[in-house]
Amino acid sequence: MKKILRLILLVIIIFTLYLLYNVATFSGKQGEAVTVLSTVEFKQAANRLAGALRIPTVSHGKNLPVDSSAFVRFGRYLEENYPLTHARLTLKKFSAFSRLYHWRGTDSGRKPIVLAAHFDVVPVGEENLPLWNHPPFSGLIQNDTLWGRGAIDDKINIIAIMEAVERLLSGGFEPARDIWLAFGHDEEIEGTRGAKVMSAWMKEQGIRAEWVLDEGYAVLQDMIPGMDGPVAIIGTAEKGYATIRLSVSIIGGHSSMPEKETALDVLAGAIRRLKQNPLPARLSAPVRDFMRYIGPEMPFAQKLVFANTSLFKNIIFNIYSAKGSGNAMVRTTTAPTIFRSGVKENIIPQQAEATVNFRLLPGETREGLMQH
Ligand SMILES: [Zn+2]
Known part of the structure; x- marks a missing residue:
């Protein structure tokens, strides 16, 4: 029993040393800032x-x-x-x-x-x-x-x-x-x-x-999870672009006697399903680079995570998915932008239309998006 415990302890120590080694060799890549203007x-x-x-x-x-x-x-x-x-x-x-x-x-x-x-x-x-x-x-x-x-x-x-x-x-x-x-x-x-x-x-x-x-991008404050100071971002890639139009057509009627499902209900449901099934998170090459450069500038805990991205990928996805700006870095995003339906408060519209804009991660395609 003691032997097993000792073995487990040894594995933990080696693993910890491995993580810490990665942190120690995760060195800063920032150049010297020079003031040129008074x-x-x-x-x-x-x-x-x-x-x-x-x-x-x-x-x-x-x-x-x-x-x-x-x-x-x-x-x-x-x-x-x-x-x-x-x-x-x-x-x-x-x-x-x-x-x-x-x-x-x-x-x-x-x-x-x-x-x-x-x-x-x-x-x-x-x-x-x-x-x-x-x-x-x-x-x-x-x-x-x-x-x-x-x-x-x-x-x-x-x-x-x-x-x-x-x-x-x-x-x-x-x-x-x-x-x-x-x-x-x-x-x-x-x-x-x-x-x-x-x-x-x-x-x-x-x-x-x-x-x-x-x-490219701006100098961002409070938008990069885990970074307190301003971050000047150089965009090295651009996300792809796709827009999908959803359209529903169901017999309308008077709002005093609505059917169980109207065109607006169906459309709202579809949008909800789209939002509930986001595209999977992924570390694209530009984002991997971003983490290699920004990681060494972060506090210890974050540095530990970014120095070991392959091990802590899911933690990174959880943190980044929490905010719009971070989420956009790790997945193809889904954004409903236009709803069009109805003209009068007491008439159920027959037609409802929505426009949803997607921004694709580098490497992803419109075909892949449609399949999803
Ligand atoms: Zn512009």
């Missing part, structure tokens, strides 16, 4: 971003008209605020508003890089206005927080790129390879007149980039 310069840059947010470059929807004066104004705003950039780089416009800048490097033998961003934003529904802490196009800076549509998506990237280029130019910097800046004006409505025509033109010119950096 407080005053930072404030000036923030003010320029705030100014950019005040110009309502709204993409209302595919084939819907835009307020072209706002888009023209935005271009002019860049020209006024980044004069060196506009003096030294060449600018080609596409579909009137999209802007492609070319910064020639000293070494034509190297492949160029492309920094991409977009300056259109999604509309704000009248009915949502009361929910905004500050008007969406106010560009208000209050207690070190900048408020406004486009602050994250995606004028921050336009302004950050412009700030960097202007600053580098003023310091006499010359890039070795060519740098292209591609600023689209219709990303929110599929980018068919912006990014698409810019990339087609570049292809025509035989320009092949070493790499392209586009809008």
